[in-house]
Amino acid sequence: MHIHQIRSELKECLSAKRYRHTEGVAASSRELAARYGASPEKAELAGWVHDCAKEMTLDEMKALVREGGLAVDAPVLKSRALLHGPAGSVYARLHFGIDDAEILSAVFYHTTGKPDMSLLEKIVFLADYIEPSRDFPGVEELRALAEQDLDRALIAAYDSTIRHLAEQHVYIYDLTIAGRNYLILSQRHAQAE
Ligand SMILES: [Fe+2]
Ligand SMILES: [Fe+2]
Numbered sequence: 364m365h366i367h368q369i370r371s372e373l374k375e376c377l378s379a380k381r382y383r384h385t386e387g388v389a390a391s392s393r394e395l396a397a398r399y400g401a402s403p404e405k406a407e408l409a410g411w412v413h414d415c416a417k418e419m420t421l422d423e424m425k426a427l428v429r430e431g432g433l434a435v436d437a438p439v440l441k442s443r444a445l446l447h448g449p450a451g452s453v454y455a456r457l458h459f460g461i462d463d464a465e466i467l468s469a470v471f472y473h474t475t476g477k478p479d480m481s482l483l484e485k486i487v488f489l490a491d492y493i494e495p496s497r498d499f500p501g502v503e504e505l506r507a508l509a510e511q512d513l514d515r516a517l518i519a520a521y522d523s524t525i526r527h528l529a530e531q532h533v534y535i536y537d538l539t540i541a542g543r544n545y546l547i548l549s550q551r552h553a554q555a556e
Contacts, residue, residue, distance in 0.1 A: 364458075364460050366408060366411065369412065370411060373385060373412075376415075376418070377414070377415075377417070377418060381417060381418060383496050384414065384494060385413070385414055387494030388410040388490045389407045389410035390410070390494065390495070391410065391490035391494040392407055392490040393406055393407040395486040395489060395490055395509065395513070396486055399482060399513050400482070401483050401486055405465060405483060406483060406486050406487065408463075409466045409469040409470055409473075409483060409487045410487060412455040412466075412470055413448075413451060413469070413470050413491060414447065414451065415451045415454050415458075416446075416448075416450035416454050419443075419447070419450065420443075421441075421442075421443050421446065423450075424443065424446040424449075427453040427454055428440070428446065430457065431449075431456065431457065435449050436537075436538075438536060439475075442534075445475060447474065448470060448472060448475065451470045452470040465483045468484060469481070469483045469484045469486070470487070472484050473487045474491075475539050476517075476542035477542045478538075478542050479545060480517075485514075489509055489520055492505060492523075493506045493509050493516075499523075501519075505523070514550060517546055518543065518546050518547060518550070521546070525540065
């Protein structure tokens with residue numbers, strides 16, 4: 364499916380607020396890709412489709428994940444917040460016809476993160492955080508950091524997510540913590556060299 368058609372479908376099926384966010388993530392992904400040497404086209408497309416399943420019901424998300432034959436951990440299957448990434452990657456493949464594994468993986472992991480993310484996965488994860496319509500305390504610092512150091516900005520984004528979840532006393536997915544720790548150790552390693 365051509366990107367124009369994908370965009371107009373998203374405009375139809377997403378709320379106005381979600382569409383504006385999506386547009387922002389596409390633009391921020393493109394910018395980060397240009398800055399850090401990933402494909403701007405791929406990053407933009409991943410940004411466009413990253414939240415395509417976000418407004419589905421949990422049952423719709425589960426059906427997609429089943430249809431796509433994806434293995435997903437039990438806690439993820441119970442949470443719309445966690446499942447919309449995997450479900451979105453299936454929707455992007457089956458409905459939008461995107462078969463680029465890097466793009467699909469960036470969509471899959473955009474909420475949870477994971478250890479050893481690819482450049483494109485990092486870009487979409489961070490763009491989701493800093494796109495222009497985001498407004499939370501510290502977002503300006505995070506945007507500035509994203510222009511200087513991708514991994515440090517990612518750590519700050521992980522920390523902010525983990526802090527927020529801990530303050531609400533809700534479940535924190537293992538892969539998110541592991542993703543954060545992976546970057547901390549790789550930074551230490553880089554400093555020690
Ligand atoms: Fe999302
Ligand atoms: Fe998003």
